[in-house]
Amino acid sequence: MANQSTSSKHLFTELYPIRVATLPRLSAFRLDTGTSNASRLGWKVAYRMQRLLTGHWIWTQNRLVTDVQIDDDKVQETLEALWQSKTIDFGHIRQIQRDIQWQHTPLNIAEFAANGLLSDLDSAIKNQLKQHHRKIRNGYVERDYYIRGWQFNDKPVVSISISSSVYSNYVLANLARTIGDTSRLLNLFVRDVTSDYKGEIVEIIGSLAEHRDRLLKWTTRDNMRQRIERAPNDDLVLKVKNAFNDGYDYISSALQLVVRTKDYERLNINAQEALSVLQLKPQYRADIVQEIAEIIANAGYIRSQPISATQFASNFIVANDIDFAPSARLGNDHICKADVRTILRALRENPVYRRSPELIGKPIRIGVLNLIGDHPLGRQYLGSIREELRAINFEVEFTTVARATPQSQFELEKAIDSLAEDNPHIIMGILPASPHNNEDDRSDSLYSQLKSYLLKHDLQSQFVDETTLGNQYALSNIILGIIGKIGNVPYVLAERLSYADIVAGIDVARIPTVRRSGSINIPAVTRVYTAEGDFLRYILSDGPIEGETLSKNILRQLFPARYFADKRAVIHRDGPWRGSEKQHLYEWAEEIGGTFYLIEVIKSGVPRLYAVRSTVERPQKGSALILSDEEAFLVSSLSPHKNSTPRPLLIRTDSNLSIEHALHSVLSMTILHYGSILQPRLPITIHYSDKIGYLALQGVKPSDTEGTKPYWL
Numbered sequence: 016m017a018n019q020s021t022s023s024k025h026l027f028t029e030l031y032p033i034r035v036a037t038l039p040r041l042s043a044f045r046l047d048t049g050t051s052n053a054s055r056l057g058w059k060v061a062y063r064m065q066r067l068l069t070g071h072w073i074w075t076q077n078r079l080v081t082d083v084q085i086d087d088d089k090v091q092e093t094l095e096a097l098w099q100s101k102t103i104d105f106g107h108i109r110q111i112q113r114d115i116q117w118q119h120t121p122l123n124i125a126e127f128a129a130n131g132l133l134s135d136l137d138s139a140i141k142n143q144l145k146q147h148h149r150k151i152r153n154g155y156v157e158r159d160y161y162i163r164g165w166q167f168n169d170k171p172v173v174s175i176s177i178s179s180s181v182y183s184n185y186v187l188a189n190l191a192r193t194i195g196d197t198s199r200l201l202n203l204f205v206r207d208v209t210s211d212y213k214g215e216i217v218e219i220i221g222s223l224a225e226h227r228d229r230l231l232k233w234t235t236r237d238n239m240r241q242r243i244e245r246a247p248n249d250d251l252v253l254k255v256k257n258a259f260n261d262g263y264d265y266i267s268s269a270l271q272l273v274v275r276t277k278d279y280e281r282l283n284i285n286a287q288e289a290l291s292v293l294q295l296k297p298q299y300r301a302d303i304v305q306e307i308a309e310i311i312a313n314a315g316y317i318r319s320q321p322i323s324a325t326q327f328a329s330n331f332i333v334a335n336d337i338d339f340a341p342s343a344r345l346g347n348d349h350i351c352k353a354d355v356r357t358i359l360r361a362l363r364e365n366p367v368y369r370r371s372p373e374l375i376g377k378p379i380r381i382g383v384l385n386l387i388g389d390h391p392l393g394r395q396y397l398g399s400i401r402e403e404l405r406a407i408n409f410e411v412e413f414t415t416v417a418r419a420t421p422q423s424q425f426e427l428e429k430a431i432d433s434l435a436e437d438n439p440h441i442i443m444g445i446l447p448a449s450p451h452n453n454e455d456d457r458s459d460s461l462y463s464q465l466k467s468y469l470l471k472h473d474l475q476s477q478f479v480d481e482t483t484l485g486n487q488y489a490l491s492n493i494i495l496g497i498i499g500k501i502g503n504v505p506y507v508l509a510e511r512l513s514y515a516d517i518v519a520g521i522d523v524a525r526i527p528t529v530r531r532s533g534s535i536n537i538p539a540v541t542r543v544y545t546a547e548g549d550f551l552r553y554i555l556s557d558g559p560i561e562g563e564t565l566s567k568n569i570l571r572q573l574f575p576a577r578y579f580a581d582k583r584a585v586i587h588r589d590g591p592w593r594g595s596e597k598q599h600l601y602e603w604a605e606e607i608g609g610t611f612y613l614i615e616v617i618k619s620g621v622p623r624l625y626a627v628r629s630t631v632e633r634p635q636k637g638s639a640l641i642l643s644d645e646e647a648f649l650v651s652s653l654s655p656h657k658n659s660t661p662r663p664l665l666i667r668t669d670s671n672l673s674i675e676h677a678l679h680s681v682l683s684m685t686i687l688h689y690g691s692i693l694q695p696r697l698p699i700t701i702h703y704s705d706k707i708g709y710l711a712l713q714g715v716k717p718s719d720t721e722g723t724k725p726y727w728l
Contacts, residue, residue, distance in 0.1 A: 022626075026331040027323030028640050028648065029304055029622035033128050033171045037315045039082035041127060043117035044090065046079065047110040053077060059103055060111075066235075067093050071131035075123055078114060082131070087113060125164030125171035128316060133162055133173070136314060140307050147303055149292045153283045154183050154274060156292045160307055163620060167642050168330070173317060174622035175304050179293045182206075183272035183282045191251040191267045203278065205255055205270040209238045213273060214257035223266055224248035230264060242269050297660045298631040300623070322640075334637025337675045339682045341636075342509035344368060344547070350509045353686040355491045358506055362407040369549065371502030373440070378410035379501065382434035384444040384465070385418045386427075387481050393445060396484050400443075403494045414439045421447055421461055431468055440501045441475040448481040473718055475500040475726060499689030502724050508548040508683055514676045515612065516582040517551075518544045518684060520700025521573060522589035523565065541573040542700050542725075548687050551578065555720045564594035571603055580607040585672065585680045589701040591615050597669070612672035616681060616701060617665035621648055624663055633660050636694075639678055647674050651685050652694035664696060689725075 046053040046060065057074030064072040070083035090111050097105040119127075140160055147158045156179055163174045191200060197219050206213045220226060223246055230252070234240045246268050255270070256262030272282065279286045295303070305321075312319035324331040334340070343353040346366030351357050383397065401411045414437035417430035434442055444465055462478060469476045477496050483489035495505055512518065520542050541554040554573055565573070574584075586600070597613055604611040626634045638650040648663040668677035684698030695702050717726055 022635070023331045023333045023336065023638070024324045024328060025626045025628055026333075026624055026634060026638055026640070027321050027325075027627060028624050029174045029176055030165060030167060030172045030322040030640075031175065031308055031311070031317040031320075032167075032322065033125060033173060033317055034315060035124060035171065038124065038128065038132070040084075041080055041082055041119055041123070042084070043078040043080050043114045043119075045077075045112045045114050046108055047112055048107045049109055056103075056105065056108065060097065060105070060108070063097055063100070063103075063105075064093060067096060071127070071134070073127055073130045075126040075130075076120070078117060078123075079111065080119075080123060080127055080131075082127075120166070121169055121171040122164060122166040125166060125173055127164070128171065129162045129164035129173045132316060133311060136310055139310050143306055143310060144303070151181070151288050151292055152285055153185075154181055154289070156181055156289070158303065161620070163622075165622075165642065167322065168327070169643070172322065173311075175307050175311070176620075176622055177295065177300055177303050179295070181274040181284060181289050181293070183274050183284070185272055185282060187270050187272050188246075188250055188266075188268040190272075191253075192249060197251065200251075200253065203281075204273045204275050205253075205265075206273050207255075207265065208269055208271050209236065209242070212255075212257075212263070214255040214262065216253050217256045217262060218254035220252040220254055220264055222248060223250040223252055226252045226264070230266070239269065242266065294656055294659045296658045297625055297633050300660050301625055301631045330641045332639050332641065332675075333635060334682065337637075337639075337679045337682075339637055339679050340509070341686050343506035343686065344509045345506050346370075353506070353509075355488070355495060359403070359407065359491050359494060362505070366408065367498065367503050367505045368507050369504040373502060374409070378412040379404065379441070379497065380412050380414050380437070380439040381497070382414045382437060382439035382442045383416040384430055384434060384442055385416055386421045386461075387445050387447050388418065390445075390481065390484065393484065396479070396490075397443075399490060400493065400497075403490065404497070407494070407498075409498060424464075427465065428468060431465075431472065431474075435472045435474060439474065441477055441497055442469055443497075444476060444478045445484075446478055446480050470717065470726065475724065495689045500725060504549055505689055507545075508686070511548075512546040512585070512680060512683060514583065514672065515546050515585045515680070517579060517584040518546065518548075518587070518680060518700060519574070519579075519584060520587040520589070520684075520698065521565075522701050523593075543578055544684070544687070544700065548683065550723070550725055552721055552723050553725070555717070565596055565599075567595075567599045567603075570596065570599050574600070574603065574611075576607045579604075579609050579611075581609055583610045583612070585612045585614060585677075587681065587684070587698055587700045588613065588615050589697070590617065591667075610671065612677075613669045614672070614677050614680065615665075615667040616697065617667070618662075618696065621663045621665045623660050624648060624650055625660065633657070637682055639663075641674055644674055645670065647678055649678050649681060651681060651698075652696045655694075662696065 046057065048056065054077065057079065061072040061074045061079055064079065064081070068083055068085065070081055072079060072081045094108065094111050097108065144158045144160065149156045159178050159180065161176055161178065165172050165174060187205065191197060194200065200216050200219065203216050204213065205216060227243060230243050231240060234243060243266060246266050251267040252264055253267055253270070254262050255265050274282050274284050279289065308317065308319055308321070311317050341353040343351055343358055345351065345358070345361055346368050349361055349365040351361045385393065387393065397413065404411050415434055417434050419426035419430040421427070431442070446461060465478070466476060477493060477500060479493060499505055543551040543554070545551060554575065556569055556573055592613060592615060600611050600613060624634045624638050624640060626632045626638070633653065634650050636650055636653055640648045642648070645668050647666050649666050650661050650663050653661050664681065666674070666677050666681055668674050681698050684700050685695065687699040688695050688702065
């Protein structure tokens with residue numbers, strides 16, 4: 016482990032040690048499914064076993080694990096009952112076989128506690144959380160919790176985390192009766208009021224009068240059966256689907272509207288009011304977590320105090336402990352802090368690290384797409400952009416200003432067509448103020464519509480929200496964004512990575528299918544950087560694939576020998592490696608004389624870290640908790656809202672690269688985001704890659720599958 020620094024001693028996290036001595040004896044069973052994937056059915060079988068038998072059942076590490084002492088005849092009897100299921104095809108299961116050689120691991124214990132035993136405390140915990148719910152206009156915010164099992168220093172622990180969701184005051188069943196065009200319900204997000212299931216409305220099935228008998232025959236839960244029996248004939252039946260299943264048919268009166276950011280306007284929720292309630296100050300968040308921990312500790316399952324640097328000093332580290340310093344190298348080997356304003360000041364006296372050959376002695380040609388009409392700051396802002404670019408030795412020529420109404424697809428495309436005729440290097444789009452117009456929203460936002468159409472013209476783009484006009488900090492980011500997107504490299508890392516020659520990233524984008532299970536996938540892009548952080552090129556794969564596992568041939572296309580042969584390559588994967596991907600890459604590295612260090616970067620479900628001094632505060636960028644030699648939580652960015660607690664990343668490395676170097680690689684690549692107004696959580700190697708893939712599936716991509724301009728910025 017790294018040497019402890021002064022500031023890491025103030026850190027703690029949402030992990031709590033399990034009292035192993037209080038847990039029941041466990042046994043495990045294998046699912047024999049022949050050629051079918053057992054994991055696909057594992058959790059469904061566990062759920063049914065718990066309903067049909069006593070005790071607790073979970074699916075973990077390819078085993079059914081239970082605290083029930085049950086004989087084999089009873090297991091066979093239960094399997095035969097599963098074969099009769101009307102809703103799930105359990106026919107693929109040939110046998111549920113006791114694994115007499117199974118020995119539990121710390122992770123098995125942790126997951127059994129989290130997903131099995133602690134579910135008994137659900138009602139008590141939710142009752143405690145009710146006092147933290149808050150009303151807002153036309154809706155309300157609920158606090159929920161999730162518990163997850165982990166292995167920490169080879170011991171079982173659980174994490175306790177809080178989430179917040181906005182719910183609409185609109186009653187979906189009433190809305191369905193009065194809305195007129197029921198297709199307007201499509202794509203709304205809902206929750207089953209009788210369970211925790213959430214998903215999107217993807218199909219209008221019909222009235223309950225037409226489907227009541229069918230639903231009653233298929234429904235296995237008593238509370239849902241009662242709702243179906245009592246509901247009126249004109250209750251709508253809707254198909255609700257998420258990314259993890261085929262979807263289910265629900266009556267509208269059993270669904271509650273969940274309001275996502277993109278639905279605020281649609282459901283009359285004030286975005287600022289919702290944000291102020293959704294954000295939890297670090298102290299408040301930690302207090303709520305501790306309230307839940309006390310309930311669980313009183314039941315005897317965990318210790319009541321969270322894991323902290325007080326007890327585990329060597330596991331908590333900060334940026335200095337892994338020699339990470341956010342410093343940038345400009346032209347002339349000038350070193351400065353990797354802060355937007357500092358870099359822009361330094362560029363007044365020093366050149367960019369690498370200037371595009373297209374711009375040597377030539378001005379940057381900027382076309383302007385104005386979607387806000389006359390604005391007192393609009394023309395002034397364009398003048399400020401010209402002045403700032405001239406100050407760092409880039410001349411500017413504004414080619415054409417085109418106007419359009421945002422609601423008219425025809426006007427937008429016509430305006431962009433006219434701008435493209437003047438061959439600009441980049442289009443600046445000035446967008447109306449909206450919570451949807453940002454790069455983190457889905458592809459149906461105005462931002463993404465424009466991005467898509469501009470990419471069809473092979474045009475780079477820089478968007479400005481109406482609310483940022485006149486904002487000096489935003490202006491600084493926009494300037495760096497403009498010069499970075501058209502082939503310049505404003506800066507690189509002050510110090511090259513000592514443990515690598517190449518840093519790359521890869522992701523598989525997914526589009527959930529509506530009519531069937533699974534998703535359509537495409538290997539999005541490999542982005543390749545030098546160890547100094549100098550962008551080399553992107554490599555985009557054309558072929559859609561089924562599932563999320565990349566084949567040997569596709570991986571070799573995405574990591575060609577001409578760039579990776581004889582190189583030490585750190586490779587970031589957005590999400591877990593799937594199937595045989597790691598093995599294929601190791602074999603390819605050996606064949607071309609390279610060494611691949613494979614790192615997983617997981618975005619969701621990661622417990623938070625906190626700093627405590629006189630009060631509980633948010634931790635600093637670079638704070639981390641090392642769980643083992645191959646796994647750690649990392650605070651890679653801070654929210655601009657000081658009252659919020661950052662969401663860490665889960666970093667997993669292979670045995671070839673130390674966890675400290677893996678953390679260092681991720682942190683280093685987060686400072687290479689030219690032009691991002693908000694600090695991105697992900698390193699530049701994988702930032703925006705899922706959206707790149709989504710656009711590619713729609714046929715929106717650069718004309719070349721390889722290139723040197725970072726079109727995703």
